[in-house]
Structures are given as structure tokens and as C-alpha cells.
Amino acid sequence: MKHALVKEHIIKTASDLFYTNGYNSTGINEIIKEAGIAKATLYNHFKSKEDLCIAYLKYKNSNFFKDLKKFIASKEAGKNQILALFDYLDIFFNQKKFNGCWCINTISEITKHNDKIRLEILSQKDNLINYMSVLVIENLDGYSKNESFDIARKIYVLYEGAIAESNMQSNVWPINSAKSICNTII
Known part of the structure; x- marks a missing residue:
């Protein structure tokens, strides 16, 4: 396998394990075994488990944002595009391997x-808030940039809470409730 393909394979394998089992519960030896590589191969691509975790976080975020933006762009402009944030969460929740937010899961396992x-x-998370702010600016009239950012932060809190609670409750109702509250805000 070529260098870039091996690295991508390691990231995908680690991503599945970190997301499913947790960062601290996933050992390097487990990643090596699942990826079918030698320990030296892993360390040729990543200096540490921490570096591999950064690659995992970037990988998950890149795929999530690509899919989220595509989904939202397919919706009618206006409130619908903002509320589509929560419709996408519903789809995300209903995936077989849903285990909440990879960022929140990871940060809960590391030291401050x-x-x-x-x-x-x-x-x-800052990029997500900024994206939400752009959605507010592009889809709602009458708000200044600062007001749009404030609305985006409120939506962000609803969004993050919906992910966490839907994971904990193993139910979609937190997403539906957050969408309903968002609709009253916008």
C-alpha cells in the first residue's frame, strides 16, 4: 500500500475504534491489530497516540461538515436551512453507529x-459556531453581524445539547425539542 493510503487506513481504523470504544479505552495494540499493520508502520505515520487522536478528530469533522453542508444546501433558503441543522442531527442519530459527538466524547476523556x-x-467547535452564524446571516433578515453571532451561539448550545441528550437518552426527542426551541428563536 502507498504511504498516503496506509496513513488513511490507520486513521479510519483508529476513528472507528475511538468513536465506538473511546479514546482512553482504545490501545495502540488494538489499533495495530485492527489495521493489520506493524507497530513501526503506525509510528512512521504518527509520533504518538495523541497525534493519531488529532487526525481522528480532523477526519470525523471533515466528513461531518462535508455531509452537513451538502444536506443544508439542498434545503430551501430561509428558516428551513437553519432548522435543517437539526434534521441532519436526526439522520446522524439514526445511523447504526451513533455514539454522540466525537469531540465531546474525547474531551471528556482527556485532562484539562x-x-x-x-x-x-x-x-x-468555533468553526461550527461560525458556520451557524453564516447560516443566520444568509437566511434571516434584520440582524447585525453581532446579533447573528449571538443567535448562532444559542443555536449551537441547542445543537450540542441535542447531540449529548439524544445519545444519553437513546432517543430522538432531544433533537426534536431543540429544533422546536430553535424555531422560536429564529
Whole structure:
């Protein structure tokens, strides 16, 4: 296998394991075994488990954002595009392997002092808020940039809460409730 393909294979394998079993519960030896590679191969691509975790977070985020943006773009402009955030969550929830938010799951397993992973997660969450702000600006009239950002942060809190609660409750009602509250905000 070519270098880039091996690296991608390692990331996909680690992503499945980290997301399903948790970061701390997944050992390097398990990743090596599942990927069918030698330990040296893993360390040729990643200096540490922490570096592999960063790659996992980026991989999950990239795929999620690509699918989310495509889904929202397919909806009619206006409130529908904003509410589609929650419709997409419903689809995300109904996937066989749904296990909540990869960022929240990971950050709950690391220490406060793990800046490398924490900063990657914060960057992803900031990007999500900024994307929501753009959706508000593009789809709602009469709000300043600051007001749009404030609305986006409120939507973000609903969104994150809906993911966490739907995972904990093993039910879609938190997503539906968050969508309903969002509709009253916008």
C-alpha cells in the first residue's frame, strides 16, 4: 500500500475504534491489530497516540461538515436551512453507529492540560459556531453581524445539547425539542 493510503487506513481504523470504544479505552495494540499493520508502520505515520487522536478528530469533522453542508444546501433558503441543522442531527442519530459527538466524547476523556487535543476540539467547535452564524446571516433578515453571532451561539448550545441528550437518552426527542426551541428563536 502507498504511504498516503496506509496513513488513511490507520486513521479510519483508529476513528472507528475511538468513536465506538473511546479514546482512553482504545490501545495502540488494538489499533495495530485492527489495521493489520506493524507497530513501526503506525509510528512512521504518527509520533504518538495523541497525534493519531488529532487526525481522528480532523477526519470525523471533515466528513461531518462535508455531509452537513451538502444536506443544508439542498434545503430551501430561509428558516428551513437553519432548522435543517437539526434534521441532519436526526439522520446522524439514526445511523447504526451513533455514539454522540466525537469531540465531546474525547474531551471528556482527556485532562484539562492536554492543550493539543483541546485546542483542536475548540477550533472545530468555533468553526461550527461560525458556520451557524453564516447560516443566520444568509437566511434571516434584520440582524447585525453581532446579533447573528449571538443567535448562532444559542443555536449551537441547542445543537450540542441535542447531540449529548439524544445519545444519553437513546432517543430522538432531544433533537426534536431543540429544533422546536430553535424555531422560536429564529
